[in-house]
Amino acid sequence: MPVTIPQDLPAAEVLKQENIFFMTKERAIHQDIRPLQIALLNLMPNKIRTEEQFLRLLGNTALQVELTFLTTATYQSKHTPISYLQTFYQTFEQVRGSHFDALIITGSPVETLAFEEVAYWKELTEILAWADEHVYSSFFVCWAAQAALYHHYGIEKHLLPKKLSGVYSHTVKQKGHPLVRGFDDFFWAPHSRNTAVDETKLSSVQDLIVLSDSEEAGLYLAASKDGRKVFVTGHSEYDELTLHDEYQRDLAAALNPEKPLNYYQGDEVTVRWRGHAHLLFSNWLNYHIYQSTPYQLDQISKVLQHS
Template identity: 55%
Template sequence: MPINIPKNLPAGEVLANENIFIMDEQRAITQDIRPLNILILNLMPEKQRTETQLLRLLSNSPLQVNVEFLHTASYESKNVSKSHLEQFYKNFDQVKDHRYDGMIITGAPVEKLKFEEVFYWNELTEIMEWTKTHVTSVMHICWGAQAALYYHYGIDKFPLNQKRTGVFTHDLLHPDIQLVKGWDDEFQAPHSRHTDVSEEEILSHEDLILLSTSKEAGPFTIQSKDGKHVMVTGHVEYDAATLGDEYHRDRNKGLKPDIPFDYYKDNDPTKKPLNRWRSHAYLMFSNWLNYYVYQQTPYAWK
């Protein structure tokens, strides 16, 4: 089944060229089925790139998915046009009276700040509190995962000595859990962050399950026992070029970033990187949509 996105969203043309089945709102309303309503709080600076990455993964499902985008009203993004936000995004006041089957909260380039120092933290906590009663399941990515662990479970982040960037090997700890159904026992996934969370605190928390971890990169996928919250500390949504673009961006700024770990062949930044995590990314999103959203959400919200 297709993914339903706003008409004229730039990501639509990109996805159509990849033979991903999409439809706009006008065609979707002619189908007599109940679509899943997914809200995406996009905190990433390159919003259009993140839109494409997430919509690509949400498309790989037999379910019809209706997507809406949310941005913070308390912070004005500097990397996307105001017209793009006005045309394709809503603010919290416009959605707070609605209920959603699923929600995604992305990462954000604010890791070095304490949570309470983030300009939109109060707005974000209001949204996270609202999800308890208005969203069936929430997937949190990278800094969004750390924010969820801190707000919902009291687990704080801590700084790393240097940025953790690259593609790391992970071990699957609970293959019986539905989110990771079909995953390999050992798999690769990208990380890009300056902070981490304690594996010991996650393991000792009575409401959390650590699904996979990496000796080099730390905890990767975590979920609450009730399936309400899924936390992914890496960036499975990244396409093959994203880590490299971040590396060259930082070099152009005069910084001295490490070459992303195990990313370029022969550790040579002139060589084209390969995507070695795509299948697990698609499987994670389809499992989440099926087992945590579709199978759990009411047909008609009361």
Template identity: 55%
Template sequence: MPIKIPKLLPAREILEEENIFIMDEDRANTQDIRPLNILILNLMPEKEKAEAQFLRLLGNTPLQVNITFLKTATYESKNTSRLHLEQFYTTFEEIRHKKFDGMIITGAPVELIPFDQVDYWGELVKIFEWTKTNVTSTLHICWGAQAALYYHYGVGKYELPQKCSGVYSHRIFDDKEKLLHGFDDVFYAPHSRHTDVSEEAIINSPDLKLLSSSEEAGPFIIHSADRKHIMVTGHLEYETATLAQEYSRDISRGLDVPVPQHYFPDDNPDRKPVNRWRSHANLFFSNWLNYYVYQETPYEWK
């Protein structure tokens, strides 16, 4: 089954060209199906790119999925037009009375700022608390994962000597874990961040379970003991060229950043990168929607 998105959302054209099964509200309303309602708090600066990345993965499932995009009310994006945000996004106050089967909280380019000094931290704390009762499963990405680990479980972050950027190999620790069904023993995933969290702190926490890690990039997939919260420190949703675009952007700004590791052939930025994570990205999101959302959410929220 498809994802349901607004007719005029720019990502729609991209997904249609890729033959991703989508439908608009008119067609979806004619189907007598209980769809999954997924909320996406999009904290990424280039919101339209992030929309396409997540919708592409959420559309690769036999389940019908309704998508609602959430923006912060306490901080206005400088990289996305106000018209786009007004047309396709809502605020927390407008949806706080609702229940959602799943939620995604994206990364954000604020990892070098202390959590409580981020402009929208107070608003995010309210959302974190609300997810405990109003969302079946919440998936936190990159900075969103670090923020969730800090707020819910007291696991802090620390600054890295240089930016962690590249495509790294990861191992899994429990091949019986439903979230990892079908995963290879070793798989690849992109990372792009300036901070990290302690693997030891995660392992020693009775409330957390480390599912996957990388020798070079550190802890990767973590879930809470009750499986309501999933933290992913990297970016399985990234497109093939995303790291190259970030690297080019940083260099153009005069930043001293390393060439993304294990990404460009022969580590040569002039060569076209090869995607080695797409299949596991699709598998991860399908597993999450099936085992952590669809199989756990009530048919009717009360």
């Protein structure tokens, strides 16, 4: 949460120069507080584990969040019982008339397919179009980031020579941007993917800002200039053993995988991305949603039309 200070306090200028967020008392007393309404479109096979990963990050801030879990109607998950989905999830049709402060779309193990070959591609494009008018800020993870970049900006993905798997060092490229506020100059984040997007293509799009990349893993974090679309090509949400379990799965499937880089010390897993993950989500929730979204959710469409 921001620090609240008196109007015209001399320290305000110092705080501003150091990129520390603050709020005047006059502004603070006019703020109403309500739970943030966030929809999570869960495209991962192990939905329960994915729920846990995102809930850890969304629940570690001072902001109150109410989560709505979404699943696709045009594709039935083979790894999650229908009864579970019917109990805890809704489909797009059930929320089409609703508004949300934010939308998260997870990764999906379909990245080697052309986008149009994905079973739920048409439904996903409808959700992306709907989010433009019904959601204040959207957060796209891994394959979903690639899919959203393709849908909104026509940026293609390409197949990597081998799977990118491990924990990689990244550089902050836009230190003054709210989304990376408080980041170290170098930070670690996991990647697990077979495809990538060309960072130079993003740099040529006027609406996009590249915020972080890696010499080894390439593009990591980008956003639209208005903060309404955030693209993360890695998996900051991964828990301690996710990469290990994926590696064991690929070994069992005789895929001859390489060990995830910068992940094991001997036989033990080293977690070095957790602090970054919490800060990334905290910044997104605070600066791109809480400080910007209208108090009345049904006013989102009107606010966006006049922005």
